[in-house]
Amino acid sequence: MTAQPRLSIRDIRKSFGTLEVLKGISLDARDGDVISLLGASGSGKSTFLRCINLLETPTSGRVFVDGEEIRMLQKNGKTVPASQKQVDHIRSELGMVFQSFNLWSHMTVLENVIEGPVHVLKRPKAECIAEAEALLEKVGIADKRHVYPAHMSGGQQQRAAIARALAMKPKVMLFDEPTSALDPELVGEVLRVMRALAEEGMTMLVVTHEMGFARNVSNRVVFMREGLIESSGSPEEMFGSVASPAFRQFIGHYGN
Amino acid sequence: MDLAFLSSTMLTLIAAIPMTLALFALSVSLGGMLALVVVWMRVGGNPVLAAIAKGYIFVFRGSPLLIQMFLIFYGLAQFSVIRYGPLWPLLREPFVCAVLSLALCTAGYSAEIFRGGIRAVSAKDIEAARSIGMSGPLLVRRILAPIAFRHALPAYSTEIVLMMKSTALASLVTVWEVTGVAQRLIHQTYRTMEVFLCAALIYLALNFIVLQALGLLEHRLSRHLRPVPGGR
Ligand SMILES: Nc1ncnc2c1ncn2[C@@H]1O[C@H](COP(=O)(O)OP(=O)(O)OP(=O)(O)O)[C@@H](O)[C@H]1O
Ligand SMILES: [Mg+2]
Numbered sequence: 001m002t003a004q005p006r007l008s009i010r011d012i013r014k015s016f017g018t019l020e021v022l023k024g025i026s027l028d029a030r031d032g033d034v035i036s037l038l039g040a041s042g043s044g045k046s047t048f049l050r051c052i053n054l055l056e057t058p059t060s061g062r063v064f065v066d067g068e069e070i071r072m073l074q075k076n077g078k079t080v081p082a083s084q085k086q087v088d089h090i091r092s093e094l095g096m097v098f099q100s101f102n103l104w105s106h107m108t109v110l111e112n113v114i115e116g117p118v119h120v121l122k123r124p125k126a127e128c129i130a131e132a133e134a135l136l137e138k139v140g141i142a143d144k145r146h147v148y149p150a151h152m153s154g155g156q157q158q159r160a161a162i163a164r165a166l167a168m169k170p171k172v173m174l175f176d177e178p179t180s181a182l183d184p185e186l187v188g189e190v191l192r193v194m195r196a197l198a199e200e201g202m203t204m205l206v207v208t209h210e211m212g213f214a215r216n217v218s219n220r221v222v223f224m225r226e227g228l229i230e231s232s233g234s235p236e237e238m239f240g241s242v243a244s245p246a247f248r249q250f251i252g253h254y255g256n
Numbered sequence: 257m258d259l260a261f262l263s264s265t266m267l268t269l270i271a272a273i274p275m276t277l278a279l280f281a282l283s284v285s286l287g288g289m290l291a292l293v294v295v296w297m298r299v300g301g302n303p304v305l306a307a308i309a310k311g312y313i314f315v316f317r318g319s320p321l322l323i324q325m326f327l328i329f330y331g332l333a334q335f336s337v338i339r340y341g342p343l344w345p346l347l348r349e350p351f352v353c354a355v356l357s358l359a360l361c362t363a364g365y366s367a368e369i370f371r372g373g374i375r376a377v378s379a380k381d382i383e384a385a386r387s388i389g390m391s392g393p394l395l396v397r398r399i400l401a402p403i404a405f406r407h408a409l410p411a412y413s414t415e416i417v418l419m420m421k422s423t424a425l426a427s428l429v430t431v432w433e434v435t436g437v438a439q440r441l442i443h444q445t446y447r448t449m450e451v452f453l454c455a456a457l458i459y460l461a462l463n464f465i466v467l468q469a470l471g472l473l474e475h476r477l478s479r480h481l482r483p484v485p486g487g488r
Contacts, residue, residue, distance in 0.1 A: 053387060055383055055386060055387065084391055084392065087391070088389040088390070088391050089389065090389075091386060091387055091388065091389040092388060092389030094387075095387075096387035098380065098383070098384070098387075100380060102380040102381065102383060102384035103384070104381055104384065104385075104399065104403070105381075105480055106402060106403060106406060106477070106480050107480075108480075115388070115398065116388035116389065116390075119390070119394060119398050120388055120389045120390055120394070147484070148479065148480035149480070150480060150481065151483075151484055164384075164388070165387075165388070168388055168389070
């Protein structure tokens with residue numbers, strides 16, 4: 001059985017002006033893969049994640065979601081998406097969780113969660129509300145459904161943001177340092193939700209500095225350095241004796 | 257204090273309120289719609305449209321409303337395309353000229369106020385919307401506009417109150433709204449103080465109501481900023 005990857009990225013490059021941030025990255029995520037992306041600040045992790053759902057337009061390279069390639073074309077010497085409609089569709093299949101939650105502050109938690117299903121997927125509202133309430137139950141904030149984001153802790157907001165992304169029934173979830181903006185005592189509640197998702201078989205790409213998550217939850221660890229994948233492997237390989245010296249030095253900094 | 261005179265003056269002026277309100281309501285709504293078009297041109301990304309919008313805003317914010325009104329009222333007849341055009345029966349009406357100039361002017365100010373509101377929308381809110389697959393008109397309608405409007409509302413409220421007062425200028429192109437009627441009364445009675453005092457009271461009362469309504473709207477739209485009563 002050669003299942004086609006959920007997500008396939010081929011030789012992505014990205015430059016900001018003359019600064020080349022991504023220098024050719026390829027990565028496959030199969031169904032149920034949980035891939036931790038590690039790397040020093042400025043190594044291009046966020047840019048890479050944002051290139052996948054085209055929040056940044058890659059300078060070159062190809063992205064496939066469930067076999068569907070995001071079509072690009074050249075316009076005045078710049079690479080641009082060929083079809084905004086396709087980009088919207090692809091984005092609706094990729095859940096994104098941001099470091100600073102990015103909940104819409106003028107909407108309650110429930111309104112945040114149903115916004116996409118109701119207005120992007122155009123599904124019946126009652127159905128979406130029922131599903132949203134189940135999701136909020138799952139991430140443990142059902143009692144907060146009518147609360148505005150500003151009235152919740154960071155951990156609760158991030159769990160709401162995860163629920164918002166899940167409400168789109170994404171094929172892959174992308175996390176960009178989901179716990180980095182949280183007080184240490186709130187990190188655990190978000191990691192627990194992510195772990196539960198992983199155990200359910202969600203395909204996940206997680207930029208993180210949480211070595212515990214990388215080691216214990218993900219099935220693959222990818223180490224980025226200066227816009228390239230320096231090394232990658234199973235957690236056993238990466239945290240064992242065969243790890244590359246650069247990666248060992250990197251994790252040394254994180255005291256793990 | 258001549259109470260009999262004051263009350264008869266008040267009654268005469270109150271009879272002119274519908275005209276003031278008509279000027280106000282029409283110019284605020286037309287001006288608001290025009291402002292949306294102008295701000296869309298201004299921030300839409302097309303440099304030619306943006307330049308036109310900038311020019312528009314500069315002209316209507318940079319010159320006195322009174323002169324704009326005179327130019328429209330006395331000036332339009334100079335153009336034979338207009339004078340003999342299909343819209344002339346409308347455009348020669350003082351009321352129409354007054355509404356037109358008030359609307360054109362407030363559109364310039366409102367466009368800038370709306371632009372400020374749009375600029376205040378955080379990139380994070382937009383990215384969150386994009387990340388679930390929103391773009392174009394849907395993103396504007398569901399995320400950008402509601403947030404931008406909340407940011408713009410305090411300044412826009414001020415503009416609306418100013419518009420109520422600006423309707424007084426229509427008296428100078430012979431529209432019989434509250435100030436026009438007040439001046440007519442003064443010519444008849446020479447009792448400037450009392451008549452203008454009554455007129456001022458009327459504008460205060462009207463704006464009091466408008467401000468209450470706007471305050472209510474702002475209150476409703478800012479629930480998310482208030483602490484929850486009694487904890488949660
Ligand atoms: N919009 C942009 N314009 C210009 N340069 C950018 C932009 N976004 C990122 N960069 C640069 O690209 C490089 C990689 O940034 P990126 O945010 O991807 O790193 P990162 O690995 O996510 O780092 P961190 O751990 O700090 O989040 C940095 O040097 C950054 O300054
Ligand atoms: Mg980053």
